[in-house]
Amino acid sequence: MSDAVRLSGVRKVYGKGSGAVAALAGVSAGFERGTFTAVMGPSGSGKSTFLHCAAGLDKPTSGSVELAGVELTGLGENQLTRLRRDKIGFVFQAFNLLPALTVAQNIALPLRLAGRTPDRAAMSEVVHRVGLENRLGHRPAQLSGGQQQRVAIARALVTRPAVIFADEPTGALDTRTAREVLTLLRQAVTxxxxxxxxxxxxxxxxxxxxxxxxxxxxxxxxxxxxxxxxAVADRMTHLGAWAAA
Incomplete structure (x- = not known):
């Protein structure tokens, strides 16, 4: 299997001189197509910077990032914007839905921005997968938090992206709803x-x-x-001790 995303020797330094802080210190990692990877670490470990560099939202100080066979570090801002729009889906803790748009319009938004007419069959499949058939005319304020995150997942899936980056996607949800959302993400992979x-x-x-x-x-x-x-909790406990040492 080939990698959907690969980071090679990625360093990201903020600030200059004595005030410089290395958020990433030469990280290399690959993510095979059709796999689900979680990124964890103590607060301040570089998780968000890692995600931002992998998704082309932030440029590494050195090293390279390849996504869907395209080397990101040499791209201009317009090229990066197009690549993110066509090849990447995003799911955030805060949902990031547009309040004036209906569920159907929010889901189709990435396609509209790309100048593409939403394929009815593809839309129907995604909507069915996230269980929102009866909510398409609703606006975000009329939905629960779990339903809003389902809209965000459908929006991320509808472009059939090379990779979906999820940043604390269950952080604002109760335990039962979080499990439902994670099951949806798992099913998208499987x-x-x-x-x-x-x-x-x-x-x-x-x-x-x-x-x-x-x-x-x-x-x-x-x-x-x-x-x-x-096993994850045990590893995190030891990580905290390692990071503090």
Missing amino acids: ASSQTIVMVTHDPVAASFADRVIFLADGTLVGELHSPTPE
């Missing part, structure tokens, strides 16, 4: 070979992934395959 990279602090959320990679002080310090919540 049934449709979607590639998902998810930053999370929750060992239960991480257990839905195929593997977990751990960051500490901007460095990749290990990974866990077929994770259980207990």
Whole structure:
């Protein structure tokens, strides 16, 4: 299997001189197509910077990022914008839906922005998968938090992206709703070979992934395959001690 995303020796330094801080210190990692990876680490470990660099939202200080066969570091801003629109789906903790648009309009928005007419069959499939058939005419304020996150997932899936980046997608949800949302993401990987990279602090959320990679002080310090919540929690406990040492 080839990688949907690959980071090679990625460093990201903020500030200059004595005030410089290395958020990432030469990280290399690959994410195979059709896999679900969770990214974890203590607060300040570089998780968000890792996600931003992998998704082309932030440029590395050095190193390279390849996404869907395209090297990102040499692209201009317009090229990056097009690539993010066509090849990447995003799911955030805050849902990021447009309040004036209906559920159907929010889901179709990435296609509209790309100048593409939404394919009715593809829309129907995505809507069915997230269980929103009876909510298409509603606006976000009329939905629960879980329903809003389902809209965000449908919006991420509808373009059939090379990869979906999820940043704490269950952070604003109760336990039962979080489990439903994670099951949806898991099904997207299993049934449709979607590639998902998810930053999370929750060992239960991480257990839905195929593997977990751990960051500490901007460095990749290990990974866990077929994770259980207990194994992830145990590794995180030791990571905290490692990072504080």
